[in-house]
Amino acid sequence: MRPTNQLEQWEWMEAYHRGTLSADERLIFEQELKRDPDFSRECAQLLAADKALRELALAKTVRNAVRAELAAPPKPIQRLRLGRGRLASVLVACVLLVISYLTFSQVDLESYRQDVTLTQRYRESEDDVAGPDLTPQQRTFYREFFDAQAYLANGQPQLAIGNLEKLARVDSLRPYFKQAVQWHLLNAYLLNRQPDNADATFQLLDQSGQSVYPISTSDRWKVWWQIRWQKLGRSA
Amino acid sequence: MSSADQTLYEAICSDDKRRVEWATHQLTHKVKAVIRRHVLDNSGSEEDAADLTQETVLAVWAQLRSGHYQPRAEATLDAYVYKVMRNKWLKVLKRRKQVGLLSQFDDLTEEPTAEDKPERLATLQQAFSQLGEACQELLQLFYWDDLSFDEIAHRVNASAKAAKVRKYRCMLYLGALLRGEKRDGNE
Structure with missing residues (x-):
């Protein structure tokens, strides 16, 4: 109503x-x-x-x-914090990226296989081309070394270790060849999950005087990190 | 229209003051720097930029709310705001007879747009301003400040019932003004 x-x-x-x-x-x-x-x-x-x-x-x-x-005044502190936060995120992402690269990217040993300094000298001596003559012992060393490289390429680090350890014990090797042997040996140890041996060889390589065998800096960092990574994985 | 734009659009068109307030802050924050740059680059001052931002956002709000502007998938809300802003600034410069300065800006358009039509808001504002001061105050306390009748009664020094009666009388007068009807009484 x-x-x-x-x-x-x-x-x-x-x-x-x-x-x-x-x-x-x-x-x-x-x-x-x-x-x-x-x-x-x-x-x-x-x-x-x-x-x-x-x-x-x-x-x-x-x-x-x-x-x-x-x-409203601009918020410099908040922006700064935001900026720092973003910067920190980017930095963390970069560090993670570098760590992932160092951890999971293997050293490309194939590129070391093409080392002309070694292969040419050996071929020339085999083909009887004029050049430095190799003694039978030197020729054996070369053969052992190239076999070790082939084992590594075939994923047989254990066999490679056998050859390389034998070579590493030889005192009369010239520095270039000695460093090449140590480098391949430490990579073989790494592939065979023997970080302690790899670490010891890495230190020997470092202490072997002037670096004459060409190893890229990124590869050095990779093996250095992977040795620590494997040790960490073992202790965890 | 992105989902962020859609959220903003819905909030702007809302009847909820808090949502409208939030959306206005967001929209103003998004466009104020561009509007400022545009005004300063086109013979305006900081004060002009603030005024233009105020007018533009208000016009966009009124247009969205009235339904004159319909969101489209291919157009962003920002683009619409900038278009309104450019037209408004062109008008300001025309008033100041500085249009010559604008010949270099091809993107400025003189085509009439919805926001150039007489604003309903201005009509409402004008009708409201014709009310007496007491009426304006009472209605503002109720609609602007969301006060209860007890609080309003305390403010206007009257009983709640008297304040309520006065509010309806004021509203009837305003309604008559808006509808173009004559009404007895002196409000």
């Missing part, structure tokens, strides 16, 4: 606009709208005002928010 009190009538209109009237009340309300033009006009005026005021209130919220955002 339509309220008789003016205030209650306005509240009734408001409830209708909010959709909080029951179905029966709603029906009565809509009958009143049709029946009473003054009631209908007031109802429309209240609705128009309510919509406008809500919109103006939101517009004010927007204005205030823009003003606040424009007045």
Whole structure:
């Protein structure tokens, strides 16, 4: 039933606009709208005002928010932290990348197999081409060495170790050949999961005076790290 | 439109003040640097940049809310904001008779856009300003500041019931103004 009190009538209109009237009340309300033009006009005026005021209130919220955002001072500390955080993440990612590379990237021994300094000297002596003659013992050393390289290439580090250890015990080897033997031996140890022997050979190689056998720096780092990695894996 | 834009769009169109406030902060933060750069590079000042940011964001909010701008998959919200901003700044420069300076900017368009049409917001604002001060204060306390009638009554030094009656009377007057109807009484 339509309220008789003016205030209650306005509240009734408001409830209708909010959709909080029951179905029966709603029906009565809509009958009143049709029946009473003054009631209908007031109802429309209240609705128009309510919509406008809500919109103006939101517009004010927007204005205030823009003003606040424009007045907000830059946040150097937060940016710095963010920058440091990002920098730290990048650094950590780089370190992990380097560690992964050092850990899982094997030394490419095939590239050392193409060492012309050794192969040419041996071939020339075999083909009887004019050049430095090799003694039978030297020729055996070469053969042992090349066999060891072949074993390594075939994934038989244990066999390679046999040959190379024999060569490493020979005192009369010239420095170039000696370092080549030590380098291949320590790689064979690594492939055979013998980090202690590899470490000892690595130290021998380091102490063998001036480095004449060409070993790339990245390969040196790889074996250095992989020796430690294998030791770590064993103790864990 | 990206999902971030979609979230922003939904929040801007919301009736929830807190969501609108959040979205406005986000949008302003995204565009303020570009607007500032554009204004400073085109014979404007820092103050102009702040005013233009204010007007642009408000216009974009009104357009999105009214449905004049429909989000499209291929268009970003930023691009729309920048278009509104460029047109608004062109108008400012025209008013200042500095259009010649703009001939070098091919991307500036003088085509009328939705945001150039008479703003509904301005109409509402004008109608509201025609209310008496007491009415304005009371309605602001209720709609702007979300105060209860008890709090409003305390502020306006009246009973809650009297404040409520006054609020409805003010609303009826405002409604009549908006609907172009004459109303008895002096509000």
